[in-house]
Each structure stands twice: as structure tokens, then as C-alpha cells.
Amino acid sequence: MTTIAPHRERSLFARVFTGPAAGITIRRSLFFFMLFLAVIGPWIESIGQWIPIPVYDPLRPDPFNPVSPPSAEHWFGTDTLGLDIFTRVIVATRVDFTLALIGVTLGGGLGCLAGAWAAYRRGWVDTVALRFVEVVQSFPVLLLGLALFAALGPLDIFGPVDHGMAVLVIAIAMVNFPLYLRQVRSVLLPLTEAEFVQAAKCAGLGAWGIVWNHFLPNARGQILALFALTCAYAIQIIAGLSFIGLGIEPPNPEWGSMIKTGATLIVQGHWWVSVFPGAAIVLSVYSLTGFSVRSETVIGPGGTST
Amino acid sequence: MFLVNRVAILAVVLFAVVVIGFAITRSTGTPLYASLGVAVSEEIIQQRAEEMGLNDPIVVQFWTYFTALARGDLGSSRISYIPVAEDIALKLPATAEMVFFTLVFSFVWAIPLGVRAGLRPEGKLAKLGEGMAQFGVSVPAFWLGLLFVFLLYFLPQRIPEPLGPLPSLFPPPLGRLGGATPPDMVTGFYTVDALLAGDIRLAWQSLWHLILPALTLSLTSGPPLFRVTRSAVSEALSSPFVEAAYSYGLGRRTVLIRDVLRNASPPVLNLAAMTFGYLIGGGVLVEVVFSWPGIGSYAVWAMNNSDYDAVLGVVIVAAVIYVILYFIVDLIQFAMDPRLRD
Numbered sequence: 001m002t003t004i005a006p007h008r009e010r011s012l013f014a015r016v017f018t019g020p021a022a023g024i025t026i027r028r029s030l031f032f033f034m035l036f037l038a039v040i041g042p043w044i045e046s047i048g049q050w051i052p053i054p055v056y057d058p059l060r061p062d063p064f065n066p067v068s069p070p071s072a073e074h075w076f077g078t079d080t081l082g083l084d085i086f087t088r089v090i091v092a093t094r095v096d097f098t099l100a101l102i103g104v105t106l107g108g109g110l111g112c113l114a115g116a117w118a119a120y121r122r123g124w125v126d127t128v129a130l131r132f133v134e135v136v137q138s139f140p141v142l143l144l145g146l147a148l149f150a151a152l153g154p155l156d157i158f159g160p161v162d163h164g165m166a167v168l169v170i171a172i173a174m175v176n177f178p179l180y181l182r183q184v185r186s187v188l189l190p191l192t193e194a195e196f197v198q199a200a201k202c203a204g205l206g207a208w209g210i211v212w213n214h215f216l217p218n219a220r221g222q223i224l225a226l227f228a229l230t231c232a233y234a235i236q237i238i239a240g241l242s243f244i245g246l247g248i249e250p251p252n253p254e255w256g257s258m259i260k261t262g263a264t265l266i267v268q269g270h271w272w273v274s275v276f277p278g279a280a281i282v283l284s285v286y287s288l289t290g291f292s293v294r295s296e297t298v299i300g301p302g303g304t305s306t
Numbered sequence: 307m308f309l310v311n312r313v314a315i316l317a318v319v320l321f322a323v324v325v326i327g328f329a330i331t332r333s334t335g336t337p338l339y340a341s342l343g344v345a346v347s348e349e350i351i352q353q354r355a356e357e358m359g360l361n362d363p364i365v366v367q368f369w370t371y372f373t374a375l376a377r378g379d380l381g382s383s384r385i386s387y388i389p390v391a392e393d394i395a396l397k398l399p400a401t402a403e404m405v406f407f408t409l410v411f412s413f414v415w416a417i418p419l420g421v422r423a424g425l426r427p428e429g430k431l432a433k434l435g436e437g438m439a440q441f442g443v444s445v446p447a448f449w450l451g452l453l454f455v456f457l458l459y460f461l462p463q464r465i466p467e468p469l470g471p472l473p474s475l476f477p478p479p480l481g482r483l484g485g486a487t488p489p490d491m492v493t494g495f496y497t498v499d500a501l502l503a504g505d506i507r508l509a510w511q512s513l514w515h516l517i518l519p520a521l522t523l524s525l526t527s528g529p530p531l532f533r534v535t536r537s538a539v540s541e542a543l544s545s546p547f548v549e550a551a552y553s554y555g556l557g558r559r560t561v562l563i564r565d566v567l568r569n570a571s572p573p574v575l576n577l578a579a580m581t582f583g584y585l586i587g588g589g590v591l592v593e594v595v596f597s598w599p600g601i602g603s604y605a606v607w608a609m610n611n612s613d614y615d616a617v618l619g620v621v622i623v624a625a626v627i628y629v630i631l632y633f634i635v636d637l638i639q640f641a642m643d644p645r646l647r648d
Contacts, residue, residue, distance in 0.1 A: 131315070135322040138628045140587030143602075143621045146609050147330045150617045236446050240591050243448050244606050259449055263595065266456045267478060269464065275456075278449035286444040 027290030034093060034284050041094035044087060056084040058091045058253050067270050077272035079261050081251065085272065088253040089280050095254050096284070099165060100234035103172025108230060110173070111180025112223060116216045118181065119188035120197075120207065129185065133178040142240055145171040149246045168247040172234045183226055187219040225292050232288035239281050255281050308640060316633045323625045324375060327618055328368055380622070381615035383608070390619035394601055398586075398623070399494025400482060401593065401600030404523070405585040406495070407516050409578060411524035412531050417574065420535025421567070424543060427536075435536070439529035447526040448591035454518050455479050455595070476518050479596040483512055519596040523589050527581055534577050538570035545569070572642065576635050583631035587624025 040047060048055035054073050056062075062082030070077045076085035118129035139147075148171045158166040191197065200210045241247045242256030243263075250257045255277040262273030362370075374381065380390035419435035426432055459479070462472040477484050482496055489499035489508055497516070500509035542548060543566055551561045590602035597603070601620045608616035 131319065131322070135319055135326060138319070138323060138625045138632070139327070139621060140584060140590070140624050140628070142590045143587045143605060143624055144330075146590070146605055147327065147617060147621045150609055150612070150614050151330050232444075239446055240448065243446075243591060244594055245610065256446075259446075259452065263448075263452055266452050267460060269456075269460050271456050274449065274452050278446060278452070281446050281449065282444045285446075286440065289440070289443060 027287050030283060031287035031291060034097070034287055037090050037093040038097040039094070041091045044090050054084075055087045055090075058083065058088045059251055061251075067265065067273070069270075070272055076276040077270075079258070079273045080265070083251065085258070085276055088258060089255070089276050092253040092255050092258065092277065093280065093284075095248065095252075096235050096238055096281075097231075099168050099238050100172065100231045103169040103238075104176050104227065104230050104234050106169065107173030107176030108180040108223070108227065111177040112184045112216060112219070113211075114177070115181040115184030116188055116211045116219070119185045119192060120211050120215055122189075122192060126185070129181060133182050136174070136178045141175050141237055142244075144174060145237065145241045145246065146244075148174070149241070162248075164247045164249060168238055168241060171241065172237060175237065176230050176234070179230060180223070180226065183222055184216070184219045187222050188215060191215065191218055228288050228291035232285040232292075235281060235284055235288070309637075312633065312636060312640075316629065319629055320626060323629060324372060324622060325368070327622045327625065328371060330621075375622070380619035383616050384613050385611050390616050393604060393616065394619055394623055397599055397601045397604050400598060401586055401589065401602060403482075403495045403497065404516060404519050404593070404598060404600060405582055405589060407520035408523040408527065408585060408589075409582055411520055412528040412578070412581070415524070416528035416531040417535050420532045420574075421539050421570075423532070423536040424539025424570070425562075427540065432536075435532050438525070439532045442525045442527075442529040445526060446591075447522055447589075448595050450526060451479070451519065451522040451592050451595040454522060458518065477515050479518070481597045481599055482515055483508075484515060486511060519589075519592050519598055522595075523585060523592050527585060527588070531574065531577055531581065535570065535574050538573045539566060542566045542569040572639060576639065579631050579635045580628075583628035586627050587620070 044055050045057060054075060060083070062078065062084075065074075065078055065082045066080050068074060068078045068082075074084050074086060076089060078084055079088075114129060118126045136144075145168075149167055152163075152167050152170070196214055197210060200214045205213070238247060239254070239256030239259070242254050243260050245257075245260065248254040248257055250261060258277040259274045262270065262275070262277075265273050371381070378391055380394070382389050383393065415438070416435075419431055419438070422429065423432035423435045454476070455478075458475040459477065460474070462474050465472050482488070486508065488496060489503045489505060492499050492502055496512035497509050500506075500512060547569070548561060548565050551565045556564070587602065589600070590606065592598070593600045593602035594606055601623065605617055605620040608614075608620070
């Protein structure tokens with residue numbers, strides 16, 4: 001347990017990202033490593049010209065070298081088309097991270113607003129919001145995604161944006177909206193009658209002004225903790241949907257669809273096609289959930305969360 | 307009064323589930339090409355759309371669907387013309403059996419470890435449980451299933467000469483029996499049906515096929531059970547009634563069973579029921595990995611064929627099962643906990 005002296009008040013962000021916390025350090029560096037991979041992702045091929053690691057074009061097949069086991073030339077082996085798995089695992093990091101980030105931010109942001117609004121207004125607004133959460137959460141996540149793809153499948157509404165990616169983002173947003181609504185509402189509900197809210201009302205602020213400037217900031221610790229956790233969760237959902245062929249279509253690199261490629265090969269003993277992308281998911285999710293644990297310890301017992 | 311209230315809420319939630327499910331799958335798109343093929347003339351498409359009622363206003367379509375649903379009719383598959391409800395009724399037991407065994411496994415590992423971790427938070431077993439929970443949360447279920455298939459089905463056959471090759475520990479991921487004739491349908495649970503038919507070999511075989519998918523799902527869905535058990539036990543342990551029980555001079559074992567475990571059980575059983583309801587539709591990927599002929603595989607198959615009524619049917623059935631389980635758990639809790647009655 002770290003105790004932070006009250007007079008050294010640092011920003012919440014700084015406290016989550018730095019400071020002593022034994023045991024979580026490895027996880028944190030792992031996270032920064034994955035983040036680093038996400039940043040360099042698509043540029044890995046040009047980077048490979050400068051440092052001696054065997055990287056290739058993630059989309060150029062090598063018909064003479066299909067399903068070859070890990071070797072010095074192909075660290076993680078190749079898949080059925082002869083694509084280099086090592087390169088593709090790295091390139092896919094950015095795809096998965098970005099989609100998770102956009103989806104969670106979209107759904108989570110709206111969820112936060114709705115949750116704060118419900119807590120502020122109480123009454124029937126609150127009841128409707130809670131029922132809505134209950135209804136949406138009774139759909140299993142993957143089936144909800146499946147239904148979304150069924151609905152938006154034949155539509156061409158996203159213009160230049162890749163259709164599968166857009167639907168994935170919407171699916172992630174839909175799953176996250178109720179989570180954030182519920183969490184923010186439960187944190188803020190006890191504060192509805194707080195003096196600072198009364199004061200803001202007296203000062204003549206509009207309802208949205210109060211919610212945005214004075215009400216919502218009280219939940220930012222919990223939101224931050226939830227954010228890391230839901231991003232981790234989102235990566236799993238994206239990979240899961242791609243695994244059943246929804247979202248990102250092969251040969252575009254994405255962990256879930258890469259695992260799919262290997263799913264039929266694994267019973268023949270070609271394990272590397274699925275194992276490495278899956279390991280990347282495990283590492284990302286593990287490092288992200290570590291942040292959530294960390295945020296919770298930083299927020300401490302003062303934050304009421306359910 | 308409470309009951310009336312809860313039933314009213316149940317009705318509203320169920321209705322909303324159908325509305326949202328319907329809105330999601332039907333709001334857009336024309337599924338006609340799937341059933342007709344691309345090379346048909348515009349008139350045939352129009353005629354078919356008229357037959358299927360796709361030209362009606364969306365409210366009328368919803369009402370048609372909803373009244374049919376009230377009669378238990380989920381529409382028909384646009385590929386095979388078999389009623390969706392029949393298909394689902396055929397496939398639901400497969401899913402239910404898998405989920406049931408998943409919970410059995412979770413009760414074997416997650417709950418004992420959770421109790422232990424609640425009693426001795428610093429102990430080795432608590433660390434083991436936390437480690438397993440971390441692992442289960444991080445690992446995608448479908449990938450874990452594939453790993454199991456590789457390690458336990460494939461690898462034993464390939465152990466080199468002096469030791470092996472050994473027989474596979476588990477069958478290939480090819481469904482519930484892998485080709486054997488299923489037992490006569492009574493409950494739909496192959497293990498139970500085979501026992502009822504007196505065929506112990508067959509029961510063993512279906513159990514053998516169940517282990518890997520159920521274990522996979524248990525490891526990935528068990529962590530919340532572990533955590534809730536741990537916190538419920540440690541909370542009960544530090545509560546005044548436990549102190550009081552000790553002060554009466556009751557033994558440690560008696561207090562543990564009579565006060566700690568009994569008071570810690572409601573949230574755990576609650577979550578177990580929720581997990582069951584959730585996994586009915588939440589085990590889709592594991593079903594796909596093990597070619598398990600449940601409703602999840604069915605939904606994926608339907609999706610790949612743009613068979614929207616089937617997708618919608620599965621989505622609604624899964625959600626309705628979840629909502630009804632939630633309702634039942636609520637009622638049981640109400641019946642068991644006098645504090646809720648005020």
C-alpha cells in the first residue's frame with residue numbers, strides 16, 4: 001500500500017502513471033511496451049531496415065513458404081498464405097488498441113454524461129436510465145455484436161471509413177455505455193444534495209453546466225479505473241468478433257482473425273499461427289487490467305464504488 | 307406488493323428486450339439476397355419482399371413479429387425454412403449442458419479457493435486463486451480452448467518413440483459425441499439421456515467431450531465467482547455476528563459453517579445463477595471452437611448466411627433466459643432475506 005501525503009497533492013493522472021507500487025511495475029512496463037508497439041505498428045517494416053530484426057510486408061504473401069514453423073527468418077512462423085506472423089502481430093497492436101480506444105471513449109463518454117444526468121435529475125429520468133441499463137445488459141455481449149453486424153451488414157453508411165471497423169466501434173460503444181452509466185450514477189447519486197451543487201444552483205448555473213463542471217469531475221477516479229478495464233475488455237470483444245469473421249477481414253492484420261486462421265491448423269499441430277496473436281491479446285489485457293487495479297488503489301477507500 | 311412490482315418490471319424489461327433486439331436486426335437492410343441468390347430479377351425480389359412482409363411499415367412488422375413471438379413463433383429460417391423456435395429448442399440443451407458443467411467446474415475451483423482466500427488472505431491458496439482469476443480474465447476463451455485442443459488432443463499423439471505415441475487425453479473438437487449415435491432425446495443432456503438409456507459407455511463418452519469446453523468456459527467465467535466469494539467470506543468474517551458467535555464459545559468449525567459460509571452464500575449463488583444465464587448466450591466463441599452444436603454456433607451459422615430471423619431468435623432467447631433467471635434470483639433472495647421485506 002502506498003500512502004501519499006496529502007500536502008503533496010499530485011494530479012490523479014500522475015499518481016496512476018508514476019509513483020511506487022511494488023509488484024505492478026512489471027505490468028506497467030508491459031503496458032508501455034504494448035503501447036510502444038501500437039505506436040510503431042505500421043512503421044515496423046521501415047524500422048526493420050535499420051535494426052536487425054526480420055520484419056516483412058504484413059500483407060505480401062510468400063507462396064513458397066506457407067505455414068512454416070518459427071525460425072530465424074520468421075520468428076513467429078508464417079500462416080497459410082506465407083504471411084509473417086511476427087510482423088502481423090506487431091502491426092495488429094495499433095488496430096486493436098485504436099478500435100478499443102475509440103469505442104470505449106465514445107460509449108463511455110456518452111455513458112458518463114447519461115449517468116451524471118440520471119444522478120442529477122433522479123426521479124423518472126433515473127428510473128428509465130436504470131431500466132435501460134438492465135435491458136441492454138441482459139443481451140450477451142457477443143450476441144449483441146452479432147446482431148449489430150446482422151443489422152448494419154448490408155448498409156453502406158460509413159463512407160470512406162472501413163465498414164467492419166465502424167460496426168466494431170459501435171458494438172464496443174454499445175457495450176460500454178451502460179457500464180459507465182451505472183458506475184457514474186452510483187458514484188454521483190450521494191452527491192445530488194451536496195452543498196457545492198446547491199451553491200452552483202444558487203449561482204445560476206444551468207443544469208448541464210452543473211453536471212459538466214461540478215458534478216461529473218467527482219467521478220473521474222472511478223471513470224479512469226473503469227477506462228483501463230473496459231479497454232481491456234474491448235480488445236477481447238474485438239478479437240472475439242473478428243474470430244467469428246465479423247469486423248476486420250483477413251488478410252488485414254488483427255489478432256482475432258489471425259487466431260481464426262490458425263484455428264483449423266492447430267489440430268494438425270501448426271500451433272504458432274494461433275498461439276502468438278493470442279499471447280499478444282493476453283499480454284495487452286493483463287497489462288491494462290493492472291492499471292485498473294492501480295487506479296483503484298490510488299483512489300483509495302474514499303471513492304465509493306459498487 | 308413486491309411481487310406485483312417485480313412482475314411488472316419483468317414484463318417491461320422483456321418487452322424492451324424484444325423491441326431492442328428487433329430494432330437492431332430489422333432496422334435496416336434487405337436480407338432477401340440470402341434466400342434468393344443474387345441472380346434474380348427485380349420483380350421476384352419485390353414479390354418475395356411482399357410475401358415476407360418486408361414492405362410493411364416497421365411498426366406493423368414489429369407487431370407481426372411480436373404477436374407471433376407471443377405464440378412461441380420466432381419465424382422461420384430463410385435458408386432451410388425450418389421454424390427458428392424448433393431449431394433453437396433442438397440446440398438449446400447442448401448449450402445448457404455445456405454451461406451446466408461449466409458451473410460444476412467453477413464450483414470445484416473458484417468457490418473453495420474463494421472461501422480459503424477470504425479466510426486467509428495472505429495464504430498460498432489465496433495467491434493461487436488470485437493468479438487463476440487474473441489469468442482467466444486476461445485470456446480470451448476461444449484462444450484458451452484452442453490451446454487445450456493442441457496440448458491435450460494433439461500433443462500426446464506426437465510424443466516421440468520411447469514414451470509415446472500416447473492416446474489423446476481428450477477427443478478432437480468435433481461436437482458432443484464426435485460421430486457416435488446420440489441417445490434418445492429425453493432431457494437433451496446427452497450425459498443424462500445416455501444414463502437413462504442405460505448406456506454407461508455413451509454417458510462417459512459425452513462427458514469426455516464436455517470436459518474441455520466446460521473447463522475453458524469455467525476458467526474464463528470463474529474469476530468473478532472467486533472474487534465475490536472471497537469478499538463475501540471476508541466480509542462475513544469481520545462482521546459483529548461472527549464475533550458474537552465466538553463469544554458464545556462456539557467452535558471455529560461451527561462458526562465457519564453456521565455463520566460465515568451461510569451468510570456469505572447469497573451473493574455467491576446469485577452470481578452463479580447470473581453466470582449461468584449469461585453463458586447461455588455468452589459461450590458463442592467456445593461453441594465455435596469445439597464445433598459444439600449449441601445456439602451460439604447456430605447464431606454464427608445464421609449470421610454467415612444472413613438468416614436474420616434466426617440471429618434475432620437466438621439473441622432474444624438468450625436475453626429472455628437471462629432476464630427470467632435474474633427475476634427468479636431476485637424472488638429467491640426476497641424469500642430468503644427478511645431484511646428486504648421492509
